[in-house]
Amino acid sequence: MPLSTLPLSYCTNVHPGRTVAEVEEGLDRYTVGVAKAFGKPLAAGLWLAKPVVDELLSTAQGVTNFAAGLARRGLTCHTLNAFPFGDFHSTRVKEKVYLPDWSTRDRLTYTEQCAAILAELLPAGVDGSISTLPLGFKGFVHPADFAEQCATMLVAAAVSLADLKRRTGRMIRLAIEPEPFCVLETTEEAIAFFRQLWREADRLSAEPAVREHVGLCYDVCHQAVEFEDIAGSIRQFQSAGVRLNKIHLSCALQLDDPATNTAGRAELKRYVEERYLHQTMASLPGGKVARFVDLCEQLIDLPDADFLAAPAWRVHFHVPVDADRLGPLATTRPQLKEAIAAVASLDYAPHLEVETYTWQVLPGQTKPDLVTGLARELSATAELLSRR
Structure with a gap:
């Protein structure tokens, strides 16, 4: 099966977007110019915060x-x-990005509203996808039945998306995005939850809707930070019947030989922001x-003894996907190449999106x-896609 033939997209969460006017300013100031410089059709992978959704x-x-x-800008949107949910460009986002979580009605309503908007933005004959958080953040206190509460809300989301498809003819799939230190972060945790979700859907007579409309957003940076075997992870999801609805083409920072790489450790301090x-793992x-x-x-x-003795550290800091190295630091670009090859072997074509939202906090005056x-x-990604 070939990789997606839809226009490649990048996620506009790299731009501030607290109002519709600010979103459109970002499209005019950046996205139109990116499309021209890229020289190929470009899709806007839109981030629409809750205030923007309400305004629209x-x-x-x-x-x-x-x-x-x-x-008018020559852009399409399919994801x-x-x-x-809120301001992704405030002074301090950190763990606030995981609120509201998937146990809440607010998260469900926001997602349903995003789906209604995307249904109007989709080109004719094109399916849509919406990436969303992996239930919640492990650092927060959750009730014992938190996963069950999230499953109930996700079943409701699937039923809503199935109803949207019946009313509009638009197929939109939700894509849960595992992330380090979240309730769903590893491949095993995600698969276990999907099995729980399917059981809950069956209990509520909604399993067909859930299987059709709820899958995964596979962020390559996130799973690389976990030191997972990327190709093996993708095969595990395929074997378990978890559909990859969206792929975030992304790279993490890597520090090799931390015990002796003093230049690398010094450089890594510049990424503290x-x-x-x-999230950092060894x-x-x-x-x-x-x-x-x-x-x-x-x-x-x-660093503690384990961190210092480890062969490598990886940091959840999305760095440009065309970079193999950033000075004395490496990146997980090899894992990105593995992901593209593995996705190309699927019997369907997930949406592909470059997501480097950290450009504004990247260190250095020469970027x-x-x-x-x-x-x-985008050009480097298109080349990788053509060579896989």
């Missing part, structure tokens, strides 16, 4: 006018990122992984302007 739905013509604006959470003998919830100078200067950087990422 506040008038009868809100979504229609927004869709017309996309068309939304509904993971960040206050906006986003940068590979240990026997396949074990040491874990730290956020990159900080204390971890770099005074390219945002339009150039995004276009380079």
Whole structure:
């Protein structure tokens, strides 16, 4: 099966978007220029925060006018990122990005609203996808039945998406995105939850809707940070019957030989920043992984024995996907190549999206302007897709 033939997209969560006007400003200021520099058809992988969704739905013509604006700019849209609910560009986002979680009615309603908008944005004959958070954050206190509560809400989301398809003819699939230190982070945890979800769906006589409309967003950076075998992980999901509805083409930071790589550890300090959470993990003998919830100078200067002795650290810091190295630091670009090859062997074509939302907090004065950087990422990704 060939990889998706839809236009490649990048996720616009890299741009501030707290109002419709701000979203459109980002499209004009950046996305149109990226499309021109890329030189190929480009889809906008839109992030529409809850205030933007409310604004679009506040008038009868809100979504229609927004869709017309996309068309005027020569852009299409077949996927939304509904993971960040609120302001993704505030001074400190960190763990707040995981709220509201999937046990809440607010998360369900927001997702249903995103689906209604996407149904109007989709090109004719094209299916849609919406990526969403992996239930919640492990660092928060959850009730014992938290997973069951989330499963109930996700069944309701699937039923809503099935109803949307009946009413509009638009197929939209939800894509749960595992992430380090979240309730669903490893391949095994995600598969176990999907089995629980299917049991709950069967109990509620909604299993066909859930299997059709709820699957996974596979973020390559996230699973690489977990030191998972990327190709093996994708095969596990395929074998378990979990559909990969969306692939985030992304790379993480890697520090090799931390005990002796003083230049690399010094460089890593430049990636300590206050906006986003940068979960950090270290590979240990026997396949074990040491874990730290956020990159900080204390971890770099005074790592515990396991971290210091590990052959490599990986950091959940999305870095440009065209970079094999960033000075003395490596990236997980080899794992990205493995992911593309594995996805190409599936018997369906997930949506493909470059997601490097960290351009504004990347260190260094010599990084390219945002339009150039995004276009380079897309061009390098298109080349990898053509060579797989």
